[in-house]
Amino acid sequence: MSLHVIMFSLLAILAIATGVLLVTRRNPVSAAVSLILHFFALSGLYLTLNAQFLAAVQILVYAGAIMVLVVFVIMLLNLGKEQNMRENFNPRTAITIAMSAALIMQLVLTFTGNPTGKNQLSAASEKIGSPAEIGNILYSTYIFPFEAISLLLLVAVVGSIILAKRTVDK
Amino acid sequence: MVQDLLFTAPFTFLSVMAIIAMVLDALIVNSSRITFIFSAITLLFSGILGISTFGLHGIGFNGMVTGGGFAAYFDILFSIGGLLTILTSRQYLQRENIEHDEFYSLVLFAVAGMMLIAHSNHLLILFIGIEVMSVSFYILSGYMRNNAKSVESSLKYFLLGAFATGFLVYGIALIYGSTGSMDYNQIALNINNNALNFPALLPVGVALIVIGLSFKAAAFPFHQWAPDVYQGAPTIVTAFMSTAGKAAAFAAFIPIVTVLMPSAPVKLQMIFAVMSAATMLIGNISALAQTNIKRMLAFSSVAHAGYIMMGLVSGSQYGYSGIVFYLTAYMFMQIGSFIIVAILERNGEKYLELSDYAGLSKRHPVLAAFMTIFMFSLAGIPPFAGFFGKYFLFTAAIDAGFLWLTLVGVLSSIISVYFYIGLIVKMYFTEPEGQREDNEVGMSGLSLIITIAGVIVLGILPSGILSIASNLFNSTH
Amino acid sequence: MPQNIPLEYYLALSAIMFVIGAAGVVTRRNAIIIFMCIEMMLNAVNLTLVSFSSYLGDASGQMFVFFVMAVAAAEAAVGLAIVLSLFRSSQTVYVDEVNLMKW
Numbered sequence: 001m002s003l004h005v006i007m008f009s010l011l012a013i014l015a016i017a018t019g020v021l022l023v024t025r026r027n028p029v030s031a032a033v034s035l036i037l038h039f040f041a042l043s044g045l046y047l048t049l050n051a052q053f054l055a056a057v058q059i060l061v062y063a064g065a066i067m068v069l070v071v072f073v074i075m076l077l078n079l080g081k082e083q084n085m086r087e088n089f090n091p092r093t094a095i096t097i098a099m100s101a102a103l104i105m106q107l108v109l110t111f112t113g114n115p116t117g118k119n120q121l122s123a124a125s126e127k128i129g130s131p132a133e134i135g136n137i138l139y140s141t142y143i144f145p146f147e148a149i150s151l152l153l154l155v156a157v158v159g160s161i162i163l164a165k166r167t168v169d170k
Numbered sequence: 171m172v173q174d175l176l177f178t179a180p181f182t183f184l185s186v187m188a189i190i191a192m193v194l195d196a197l198i199v200n201s202s203r204i205t206f207i208f209s210a211i212t213l214l215f216s217g218i219l220g221i222s223t224f225g226l227h228g229i230g231f232n233g234m235v236t237g238g239g240f241a242a243y244f245d246i247l248f249s250i251g252g253l254l255t256i257l258t259s260r261q262y263l264q265r266e267n268i269e270h271d272e273f274y275s276l277v278l279f280a281v282a283g284m285m286l287i288a289h290s291n292h293l294l295i296l297f298i299g300i301e302v303m304s305v306s307f308y309i310l311s312g313y314m315r316n317n318a319k320s321v322e323s324s325l326k327y328f329l330l331g332a333f334a335t336g337f338l339v340y341g342i343a344l345i346y347g348s349t350g351s352m353d354y355n356q357i358a359l360n361i362n363n364n365a366l367n368f369p370a371l372l373p374v375g376v377a378l379i380v381i382g383l384s385f386k387a388a389a390f391p392f393h394q395w396a397p398d399v400y401q402g403a404p405t406i407v408t409a410f411m412s413t414a415g416k417a418a419a420f421a422a423f424i425p426i427v428t429v430l431m432p433s434a435p436v437k438l439q440m441i442f443a444v445m446s447a448a449t450m451l452i453g454n455i456s457a458l459a460q461t462n463i464k465r466m467l468a469f470s471s472v473a474h475a476g477y478i479m480m481g482l483v484s485g486s487q488y489g490y491s492g493i494v495f496y497l498t499a500y501m502f503m504q505i506g507s508f509i510i511v512a513i514l515e516r517n518g519e520k521y522l523e524l525s526d527y528a529g530l531s532k533r534h535p536v537l538a539a540f541m542t543i544f545m546f547s548l549a550g551i552p553p554f555a556g557f558f559g560k561y562f563l564f565t566a567a568i569d570a571g572f573l574w575l576t577l578v579g580v581l582s583s584i585i586s587v588y589f590y591i592g593l594i595v596k597m598y599f600t601e602p603e604g605q606r607e608d609n610e611v612g613m614s615g616l617s618l619i620i621t622i623a624g625v626i627v628l629g630i631l632p633s634g635i636l637s638i639a640s641n642l643f644n645s646t647h
Numbered sequence: 648m649p650q651n652i653p654l655e656y657y658l659a660l661s662a663i664m665f666v667i668g669a670a671g672v673v674t675r676r677n678a679i680i681i682f683m684c685i686e687m688m689l690n691a692v693n694l695t696l697v698s699f700s701s702y703l704g705d706a707s708g709q710m711f712v713f714f715v716m717a718v719a720a721a722e723a724a725v726g727l728a729i730v731l732s733l734f735r736s737s738q739t740v741y742v743d744e745v746n747l748m749k750w
Contacts, residue, residue: 122704159309
């Protein structure tokens, strides 16, 4: 067994386990912590795919910025455990779980063969994942979307201040 | 580079001006009047820029965006929608006591996002455009922070919208994986040449992207958010979201469907036909039972998404130009009726029930007459714009061999007549109850006149816009 | 055990994660947890994009992931602000307790 296979199996198991924990934990803080672990597992998976720069950004943006914000809001609102989640086990939940299970079965069946015929990372992948190459492409071919996304960030900053501010002094 | 900038001129201009509007608001004390005028003029100019770039044709920024023609037409349409919203909003915001200048900048940003959607020639631009528009909408619909309904509508919109974004992105990822590209032209080329990496993934990707976009267009079965969000959001925001937002969703749909249709033409047509029929019926039947006018118009807006989808079913140039025509007509009639609702509404959600419209003809004969025209047009009664819009879409569906869909369309139009005419009957043939304060019309009057002119002109002389619309699809698009 | 991981394994893994996230969105009541489940769905998509990008040797998949991350950050800011203002107006973050209007 190569290192690639071992790493993939461990990280995949970790990713799925933390994902399930996120969906089932009643306490929002434990859910948030499992999501953070999930992000670390994903970052490891990116490394197995030769996407080094993305792996670093994944930790910085998701675990470092977004999840800190989420945990901060949970603390701020002082949320307790979600009450009566079990009593809330209605037909909708049952249908969801049944459908998810069916879908996952279907996926596993579909992918047990090798329909795509791709067994190996492309030779170019090592180059693509490097910060230098990503910077090159981002500031040449992708310059227009790069500028456009700044609009979105501006909207988000202004909007969240408007929504979250308690009073507006005129 | 200059050429690239020219292609996106309305978008670039609008986004720069939106940022300046935000700075103005920070620098000047009591700036609301200035920001208001500034934003209105900005939208006017971006519309003019849209007209002047209309003749261009090509692809810019390394194949990311298209310019001229189709994109420019939608630039103009979105600018008109934004302008009508802003003209109406000042008075409404003052009355609701929520006039913060960010409102105008947010409307400008939302319009910029819609323009990105119309310009997109790359799945990434489409995605960014949809997000800029949606995030602005989430904020705008929760703009009345102290009103629980507004916050609730914002939360529902946000959660379901972000959920739908997940499906949209997954669809994009699978289409990218199976065709090996995100560029529309390249995707179309690879599909037509059957040069696919993973043919099995393409239909899944197509299905997911259709789900994501139908959510934005509020089509069955992804329409459940629409009534709640449209009812809870501030009335002018609803007017804006339900028209310009829907137009943007279809501006995304048309190029995507053009590109992806060859992968499974019969199945895709059938899917759109079933969605269209169900959307029309459910929208109109649910609207029958409503007592709140905003909710009624919200369901009617769902139904209209169904009519517009008939154009996608046909998948032809004729159907697409029918969509463009209908979106234009719909922009005027829907915003027009919401402007009247906004004028009559009073602080604290008063006068939003259908019963509050009893005897409107005696108190406000002009408003009642205008409302009557909008309702006739929405119901598709000649000689107003809505009639020709429906006519073009219905004939497009028949040409494509979907006679049953047209029959469902006619049937649901007949159902819709019941509640549209019901409102007119209420306004003209029942007595008003009690006294109430007078309603000033102000700047909303200007946008009312624009919308009514649009509805009547498009109804009497539909051929002009229709020939422009069908020329949009003559060339590569 | 194979010596290399075929692309399908990555695709199946991300599909499973996407389904788990979607199931969470449908079953949970806490708006913040629903939001976290949506983040997980977006991450599953990111994994699909990165694996396509690496196996096909094409950079646009990885580029797209950057933009998805930026969008996720923007949505996080706005979403949490909405949750805060919801908590302020109705003292709850449970979506089934928010029903002034008919769903």
